[in-house]
Amino acid sequence: MPDDAIHPARYWHTIEDGRLQCDLCPRFCRLRDGQRGLCFVRARAGEQVVLTTYGRSSGFCVDPIEKKPLNHFLPGTPVLSFGTAGCNLTCQFCQNWDISKSRQVDTLAAAASPETIARAAQDLGCASVAFTYNDPVIFLEYAVDVAAACHEAGIGTVAVTAGEICEAPRREFFASMDATNIDLKAFTQTFYHELCSGDLATVLETLNYVAHETDTWLEITTLLIPDANDSNVEIQAQTRWIYEHLGPQVPLHFTAFHPDFRMLDRERTPATTLARARQIALDQGLKHVYTGNVHDEEGGSTTCPHCGTRVIGRDWYTLTSWSLSETGECSQCGTPLAGVFRGAPGTWGARRQPVSLEDYK
Numbered sequence: 001m002p003d004d005a006i007h008p009a010r011y012w013h014t015i016e017d018g019r020l021q022c023d024l025c026p027r028f029c030r031l032r033d034g035q036r037g038l039c040f041v042r043a044r045a046g047e048q049v050v051l052t053t054y055g056r057s058s059g060f061c062v063d064p065i066e067k068k069p070l071n072h073f074l075p076g077t078p079v080l081s082f083g084t085a086g087c088n089l090t091c092q093f094c095q096n097w098d099i100s101k102s103r104q105v106d107t108l109a110a111a112a113s114p115e116t117i118a119r120a121a122q123d124l125g126c127a128s129v130a131f132t133y134n135d136p137v138i139f140l141e142y143a144v145d146v147a148a149a150c151h152e153a154g155i156g157t158v159a160v161t162a163g164e165i166c167e168a169p170r171r172e173f174f175a176s177m178d179a180t181n182i183d184l185k186a187f188t189q190t191f192y193h194e195l196c197s198g199d200l201a202t203v204l205e206t207l208n209y210v211a212h213e214t215d216t217w218l219e220i221t222t223l224l225i226p227d228a229n230d231s232n233v234e235i236q237a238q239t240r241w242i243y244e245h246l247g248p249q250v251p252l253h254f255t256a257f258h259p260d261f262r263m264l265d266r267e268r269t270p271a272t273t274l275a276r277a278r279q280i281a282l283d284q285g286l287k288h289v290y291t292g293n294v295h296d297e298e299g300g301s302t303t304c305p306h307c308g309t310r311v312i313g314r315d316w317y318t319l320t321s322w323s324l325s326e327t328g329e330c331s332q333c334g335t336p337l338a339g340v341f342r343g344a345p346g347t348w349g350a351r352r353q354p355v356s357l358e359d360y361k
Contacts, residue, residue: 005111007054007141009042011169020044025088025137025164026202038197039138040086053084054142057110058133060117062124062353064317065346068132068160069253069292071302072339073179073217075312076319076346079158080117080126080355082110083133084142088164090197091185093225093257093266112357114142114149120360121155127346128156128178137165140173147176163206164198174210179217179340181253182207186222186229187238195228204241211246217340219251221292224269224277226257232280239281248287249305249338254278255292274299288338306335317350 011023019030022037029037031044041053060082065074068081087094112120121129129150136143136159147157156178163182165173174180184203185196192198210218220242224230242250254277256269274291278299281289291299300314301321309332313321323331328341 005052005054005056006045007051009049009051009141010172011140011166012049014047020047020049022049023166024140024169025166026199027088027164027197037088038090039088041084041138051139051141053086053139055111055113057082057084057112059110060112060120060355060357062126062348062351062355063130064348064350064352065128065130065158066314066317067352068130068158068181069221069255069290070158070179070181070217070219071253071290071300071312071314072219072251072288072337072341073158074127074156074340074342074346076348077127078125078346078348078351078353079128079130080121080124081130081132082112082117083131083136084139085134086138087134088138089135089162092195093223095223095258110357112361114146116357116360117146118149118153118155120355120357121150122153123360124355126155128158130158130160132158132160135161135164137161137163137169137173140169144172144176151176162196162198163203165202165206167205170206170209174214174216177216179219180210181219181221182210184220184222184238187234187241188229191229204245208245211250218246219253221253221255222277223255223257224273226266226269226273228266230269230273230277232276235277235280236284239284239286242281243285248285250286251288251290251339252281252286253290253292254281256294258293269293271296302337304330304333304335304337306330307333309333311337312345319345319349 022029036043062078063081065079131143159177159180189200192200278289287305297315302312311323326343328337
């Protein structure tokens with residue numbers, strides 16, 4: 001990588017045999033000089049650990065905020081989205097594998113300083129900037145600096161993450177985020193171990209932390225994979241845990257799987273599976289449960305938890321109706337809707353607009 005992409009990393013220490021242990025995530029990669037962690041982007045250089053992709057991106061795009069997916073955070077608004085390369089998980093079903101599994105320097109063709117990203121978001125009319133496509137916890141130093149520049153410019157920040165991060169970096173990371181969607185991939189450690197090389201307990205700790213110890217708006221996504229994490233028993237256990245530990249108002253998105261990366265032997269998720277999961281979650285007491293990656297206006301719309309009025313109609317990423325006050329109360333009964341709402345809804349729609357940041361440098 002170019003020298004200006006190398007940045008000192010935080011959260012590491014020297015162990016007894018002279019290796020440097022990365023303490024960002026529970027993989028605890030132990031590095032000799034020149035070695036990279038499993039995430040690919042954190043490496044040992046001499047006697048320090050560095051981030052090798054600071055200021056580098058796989059590209060920028062203006063998306064609808066609903067694509068993250070976030071249904072209760074500034075609905076209808078555009079969000080400037082970007083990622084880098086690499087990941088600290090090994091999900092066999094990764095839907096963004098060309099970015100998250102990349103080991104190629106030329107993947108990171110776009111360079112941008114934190115200040116450049118904030119200026120671009122302002123000029124493009126984006127209400128927020130999203131760290132997405134690959135997991136932003138692995139480029140924590142860059143994400144935190146971008147967030148600081150965005151906040152100074154009045155732009156919100158969004159993290160789309162799997163939540164595999166240790167306690168101290170978790171505090172720093174989420175202190176910089178206005179909203180997050182955390183990917184709860186399944187509700188068994190067997191799934192996490194065999195299909196992701198991950199740790200369910202760490203993700204649950206992250207969910208608890210964000211819900212109870214931060215002001216970060218939280219939503220959750222589970223990609224339902226046929227015969228892997230879609231049984232009634234598992235969905236019941238997961239949604240019961242969310243109700244008991246996080247509360248009934250946290251939005252939950254069940255999204256449809258399509259064959260990709262190393263999991264090409266499974267069928268697409270049937271719409272009936274998504275509807276079944278949604279009903280189980282509603283029966284467990286969750287108030288806001290959504291289906292995703294499908295056209296399903298019933299499963300994509302938001303209803304008032306008190307009177308049942310459809311307060312936000314959606315078809316995939318497009319808003320079809322709006323029945324909230326400017327401060328987010330149901331227009332029929334006045335019940336406040338959980339989330340972050342500012343005035344009228346945005347009108348961005350389902351557009352996806354790739355952008356170059358060259359003009360903003």
